[in-house]
Structures are given as structure tokens and as C-alpha cells.
Amino acid sequence: MILTLAFRNLFHDRIRLAVTLIGILFSIVLVAVQLGLYLGSSRMITAMIERANGELWVTAYGAKSFEDGGVLLTPRERHAALATPGVKAVIPMIVAFAEWRKPSGGSTRVVVVGTDAEDKGLEPWSLVQGDWEDIKAPDAIAVDNTYLRELDIAGVGDTAQIATGRVRVRALTHGIRSFTQSPYVFTPLNRARQLIGVDGDKTTFFLVQLEPGADVEAVRADLKSRLEGADVLTKPEFRDRSLTQWLFRTGAGVALIGGALLGILVGTVIVAQTLYSSTKDHLNEFATLRALGSTSGYIHKVILAQAGMSAVIGYILGMLISLTVLFMSRSSPLPLVMTPGLAGALFALTLSMCAISAVSAIVKVTKIDPATVFNR
Amino acid sequence: MTSTPSLEADNIVKELGRGAGKVMALKGVSLVLNPGELTLLMGPSGSGKTTLLSIMGCILTQTSGDIRVAGQSTKGMRAEELAALRRTHIGYIFQSYNLFPTLNALENVRIALDVIGQKGYAASQRAEEVLHEVGLGHRLKNYPGNLSGGEQQRVAVARAIASSPSVVLADEPTAALDSENGHAVMELLARIAREQKRSVLAVTHDPRTLGYADRVVRIEDGLIVGEERRPDGLDAPRVTDLTKRRKAHG
Numbered sequence: 022m023i024l025t026l027a028f029r030n031l032f033h034d035r036i037r038l039a040v041t042l043i044g045i046l047f048s049i050v051l052v053a054v055q056l057g058l059y060l061g062s063s064r065m066i067t068a069m070i071e072r073a074n075g076e077l078w079v080t081a082y083g084a085k086s087f088e089d090g091g092v093l094l095t096p097r098e099r100h101a102a103l104a105t106p107g108v109k110a111v112i113p114m115i116v117a118f119a120e121w122r123k124p125s126g127g128s129t130r131v132v133v134v135g136t137d138a139e140d141k142g143l144e145p146w147s148l149v150q151g152d153w154e155d156i157k158a159p160d161a162i163a164v165d166n167t168y169l170r171e172l173d174i175a176g177v178g179d180t181a182q183i184a185t186g187r188v189r190v191r192a193l194t195h196g197i198r199s200f201t202q203s204p205y206v207f208t209p210l211n212r213a214r215q216l217i218g219v220d221g222d223k224t225t226f227f228l229v230q231l232e233p234g235a236d237v238e239a240v241r242a243d244l245k246s247r248l249e250g251a252d253v254l255t256k257p258e259f260r261d262r263s264l265t266q267w268l269f270r271t272g273a274g275v276a277l278i279g280g281a282l283l284g285i286l287v288g289t290v291i292v293a294q295t296l297y298s299s300t301k302d303h304l305n306e307f308a309t310l311r312a313l314g315s316t317s318g319y320i321h322k323v324i325l326a327q328a329g330m331s332a333v334i335g336y337i338l339g340m341l342i343s344l345t346v347l348f349m350s351r352s353s354p355l356p357l358v359m360t361p362g363l364a365g366a367l368f369a370l371t372l373s374m375c376a377i378s379a380v381s382a383i384v385k386v387t388k389i390d391p392a393t394v395f396n397r
Numbered sequence: 398m399t400s401t402p403s404l405e406a407d408n409i410v411k412e413l414g415r416g417a418g419k420v421m422a423l424k425g426v427s428l429v430l431n432p433g434e435l436t437l438l439m440g441p442s443g444s445g446k447t448t449l450l451s452i453m454g455c456i457l458t459q460t461s462g463d464i465r466v467a468g469q470s471t472k473g474m475r476a477e478e479l480a481a482l483r484r485t486h487i488g489y490i491f492q493s494y495n496l497f498p499t500l501n502a503l504e505n506v507r508i509a510l511d512v513i514g515q516k517g518y519a520a521s522q523r524a525e526e527v528l529h530e531v532g533l534g535h536r537l538k539n540y541p542g543n544l545s546g547g548e549q550q551r552v553a554v555a556r557a558i559a560s561s562p563s564v565v566l567a568d569e570p571t572a573a574l575d576s577e578n579g580h581a582v583m584e585l586l587a588r589i590a591r592e593q594k595r596s597v598l599a600v601t602h603d604p605r606t607l608g609y610a611d612r613v614v615r616i617e618d619g620l621i622v623g624e625e626r627r628p629d630g631l632d633a634p635r636v637t638d639l640t641k642r643r644k645a646h647g
Contacts, residue, residue, distance in 0.1 A: 022511035022516075026499070026500065029497075033498075033499045306495075306497050310508070310512065312456055312483070313512050313556075314483035314485070314512055315480065315512040316477060317480075391456045392451050392456050
């Protein structure tokens with residue numbers, strides 16, 4: 022009967038129910054979009070690091086992110102790393118911003134990622150046209166097909182210029198997007214050095230692959246002692262450092278999380294207000310229940326059931342809208358991401374939000390004097 | 398009557414308000430309800446009828462004095478303990494019926510059973526049974542909005558007796574009803590008292606109800622000022638009998 026009464030109370034006033042659901046829905050969509058953007062951004066920022074085939078990263082001291090490593094490491098550091106026990110391979114990698122001159126005039130910034138295929142350190146994934154062999158050609162590059170318009174090219178075979186070097190698109194990837202909105206350009210290591218004008222054999226990172234069974238922490242400590250002026254980071258450390266740089270030092274992540282918190286707050290207030298007013302409207306019925314001898318717990322359950330039902334309906338509607346927004350954002354510069362974990366967290370959040378909203382109504386109902394049933 | 402009282406009010410005092418606005422609603426009232434009796438509590442407005450009913454029903458607490466339900470004193474009991482007493486021993490009928498507008502007749506009775514922990518098919522069966530008992534077997538699925546005042550009050554009576562309480566307290570049960578429905582409800586209450594051996598106390602100032610009473614208790618200005626009992630074996634017309642008796646004594 023608790024569920025029946027809660028259901029009937031909820032659906033008795035359709036307008037109030039609509040207001041409640043709009044409050045929850047607004048909250049869910051706002052939180053889903055904000056956290057979806059946060060997750061999408063995080064994935065973009067860390068995609069290269071996650072895809073790299075190595076346990077440790079050697080970076081210039083203080084390198085803030087994958088795109089911001091500078092080109093400062095020399096063969097001396099590489100040799101020192103290679104001489105470290107437990108190290109199987111040390112793969113050099115160039116990552117640097119460069120100027121992309123559009124064929125029809127104007128320019129845009131790109132991030133040149135230079136690494137050799139045979140090293141198997143970091144390969145462009147999601148290749149939809151051409152392959153890694155095609156990129157080995159002297160002027161060859163691979164770009165993502167979602168940036169073709171921005172780069173002012175039509176596809177494979179088109180040419181452009183990076184800094185002073187001419188390049189030809191030989192392969193296309195799909196979905197390798199950049200948080201900085203500067204498209205990634207994949208090319209072999211030496212070609213990358215030429216394009217960005219690096220002297221000698223300097224590199225941005227060394228990706229360190231370990232011998233099977235080697236202790237990551239021990240090797241790292243050894244590498245640190247051998248490589249003065251360089252940082253030796255594990256994959257999670259480098260990932261966190263990049264996230265901190267782009268999401269928190271720039272304030273983007275704070276804005277996204279702030280938006281999500283605002284959504285939760287607004288949703289809670291709206292649900293609390295409508296639940297309170299619903300409880301107030303049904304106060305005489307709750308007083309009757311109390312007069313009939315119900316425990317206060319029984320009445321609290323009715324209110325919580327009302328809140329729970331609102332949460333479930335609001336969540337389903339909110340998720341439908343959120344998934345539609347997510348679908349529409351697929352080809353946008355910053356696609357939203359929804360994971361089962363986030364969906365679960367949103368459901369838990371909705372339930373908690375509605376439970377918290379029920380507190381004011383419960384406080385109100387706790388103060389009911391059953392004697393009011395005689396005053397009607 | 399020699400049977401054990403279902404409910405006893407012993408020297409009940411109730412003060413309402415504070416300071417200069419303090420009013421003594423009850424000034425030492427004692428009343429005993431016995432099984433199988435329909436007692437009417439009559440008196441003018443403001444005499445303390447409803448206050449006494451609320452206190453005897455463990456809804457309102459007295460300033461002093463004691464209420465004993467089935468011999469158990471309620472002194473010092475907390476709100477939840479009083480609620481437990483209410484759901485075990487007392488059924489209520491209110492002037493404005495106090496039905497749940499979003500529940501149908503059957504559900505309105507079922508909720509009273511749900512409160513005492515009776516659920517599922519057995520509860521539905523019991524609810525249906527009492528609704529048949531009050532003559533509403535054909536209106537089980539009707540919502541209060543679709544029932545007449547008399548029918549709504551009969552649903553309230555069914556709700557009050559569904560859990561088989563030993564005491565049924567009714568606050569002005571006929572006040573909102575026309576003559577025909579008023580008589581029907583009083584007949585029902587009298588039947589509940591006599592056939593089911595429950596104590597029924599009805600607060601009323603409706604003279605139409607007199608004929609159904611086994612006892613009439615008069616309250617004025619917070620004090621019991623008189624009590625009349627129908628002589629054993631006396632039957633209808635009850636109104637006339639009691640009135641004649643009052644005149645004879647008066």
C-alpha cells in the first residue's frame with residue numbers, strides 16, 4: 022500500500038509531477054552533459070598516452086602535458102636509459118605544435134606527432150584509409166578525417182605545408198581528436214624533426230619499454246638517478262599530469278565540474294520544493310494515517326517512495342535526452358562520452374538528490390499532530 | 398455491566414493554550430467504556446467533547462489523569478507507543494470521513510490493515526469482507542469522489558473496524574449526513590457495538606442519534622454533568638424512550 026499511495030499521490034497532481042520531472046530532467050541532462058564533456062575531454066587529453074606502448078615516459082623536466090613537452094631530450098639521455106637494467110627499448114618521439122598552411126591560404130595550428138612505425142611505440146589507430154607503410158613515404162603524413170575542413174583539404178593525396186615543409190596526406194584516421202583543437206599530424210620521427218626544424222637528434226619524449234618481469238618502480242628510480250634534468254613518469258602519472266594541465270590549470274575542468282554541481286543543486290531545490298508542497302497538500306492524509314496508528318516510519322516510507330518514483334521516471338527521461346545530445350555531439354569538436362559507470366553514477370546521484378529533497382517533506386510530516394484530523 | 402472496560406478515562410484534566418490565553422478544556426473527567434455498548438457523548442460546542450475523544454483515543458495527551466486501554470495505563474508513553482496502542486485497540490471515524498481521495502473504497506480500508514502489518518491477499522479479503530458488512534460490497538472500486546456522503550462514512554466505518562479494534566471512536570459521525578444516511582450510519586455503529594461486542598463512543602450533538610444509544614453521557618464546560626443508560630432489554634424507538642426517561646427524571 023505504501024507504493025500504491027505514493028504512486029497515487031504523485032500522479033494525482035499532474036502539473037506538479039511535470040514540474041518535479043522537469044527539475045530532475047534538467048538536473049540529469051545538465052550533469053550528464055557536463056560530466057560527459059569532462060569524460061570526453063579527459064579521453065582526448067590522455068588518448069595518446071593510453072595508446073602508447075611503453076611503461077615509462079622520459080620527458081623534459083617539468084613537461085606539463087603530451088602536447089607541451091618541448092624538444093629538449095638528447096641521444097645522451099637515450100643511451101643512459103638504454104643502459105639501465107630492466108629496460109628493453111627506448112623509443113624517441115617528437116610532439117610539437119606547428120603551423121599548418123592551408124592550400125587556399127591562411128593557417129592553423131597542428132600538433133606534429135613523430136614516431137617510427139618499426140619502433141611500435143605509438144601508431145595512429147583507427148586508420149580508415151592508407152596504412153603505416155604509406156606514412157613512411159618522404160613527405161607523407163596521416164591526419165584525422167574529422168579535421169579535413171579545418172585543414173582545408175579533401176582527403177588522401179592532398180598537399181599542404183607544415184612550417185616550411187611540404188606534406189602530402191597518405192592516410193586518414195577517424196576519431197583521433199585533440200582537446201587543444203589543433204589536429205594531430207602523424208609522421209615518421211625524422212620527418213617530424215625536419216618539419217618543426219629540430220637540430221640534430223633531439224626529441225620530446227622517450228617511451229621506455231621494460232623487460233618482462235622488470236619492476237617498474239625500481240627501473241624508474243634507477244632511470245631518475247641516471248637522467249638528471251628529466252622526469253621519469255609512469256603512464257598514470259603522465260596521464261594525471263596532462264589532465265591537471267588541461268582541465269584544472271586552464272580552468273576548463275573546474276567549469277565543467279562547477280556546471281555539474283550547479284545542475285545537482287538546481288535539481289535538488291526543485292524536487293525538494295515540489296515534494297514539500299505535495300506533502301503539505303497531503304498533510305491531512307498523513308495526519309489520518311498517524312491517527313490510525315501508523316508509525317512515523319510508515320509515512321516517511323510513503324514520502325521516500327514518492328521521491329524514489331520521481332527519481333526513476335526523471336532519470337529515464339533525463340537519460341533519453343542526454344543520450345540524444347550525446348548522439349548529436351558525435352561529430353562535434355568535443356564529443357560527449359557516456360559510460361556504464363557514469364550512467365550508474367547518475368542514477369545513484371538522482372536517487373540521492375531525491376532522497377535529500379525528501380528531507381524537508383519528512384521534517385514537515387514529522388511535526389504532524391494527529392489531532393488535526395478532528396479540526397477538518 | 399460486569400465485563401472488563403475496554404477504555405477508561407480517569408480524572409482527565411486538559412489545559413489548552415498558555416499564559417493569559419490558557420483554557421481548561423477538561424476539568425477532571427472520568428469515563429469508562431464497556432464492550433458491547435454504544436455510548437454517545439453529547440454537549441454544546443466548546444464543552445470538551447472532541448478533546449475528550451482525542452485524549453481517550455490516545456491522539457492528544459492529557460495534562461493530568463490517566464487513560465487505560467484494555468487495562469494498560471498510557472502514562473508516560475511516547476508518541477510511537479501511543480500510535481502502537483491506537484493501531485491495536487482503537488478504530489476512528491471522523492466527521493469529514495478523512496478518506497484518501499486517491500485510493501478507492503477497498504484501498505482505503507486496506508491501508509488501515511497495511512498500517513497494522515496485514516498485507517497481501519488476506520488484507521484484500523478482509524477489506525472486502527468489512528465493506529460487504531457495511532453494505533458497500535458493490536462499491537469496492539469506487540473512489541471517494543464518486544461516493545455519496547453516507548457511502549463515504551460507511552467506508553470510514555469499514556476502515557475503523559477492519560483491524561477488529563476493541564474500541565471505535567467516532568467524531569460527529571452524522572454531522573455531514575442527511576437524515577437517512579445519518580440513521581444508517583448510527584444503525585451500523587449500534588450493530589458494531591452490540592453484535593461485535595466492541596465499545597463505541599460517538600461524540601455528537603445530533604438528537605437523531607439518541608435512539609441508538611445504550612448510554613448517553615452529557616458534558617458541559619469540561620465536566621460530565623449527566624449520564625443516562627437505556628434500561629436492559631429496551632428496544633426501539635430508542636429516541637422516544639430515552640427522551641421520555643429524561644423527562645421523567647427531569
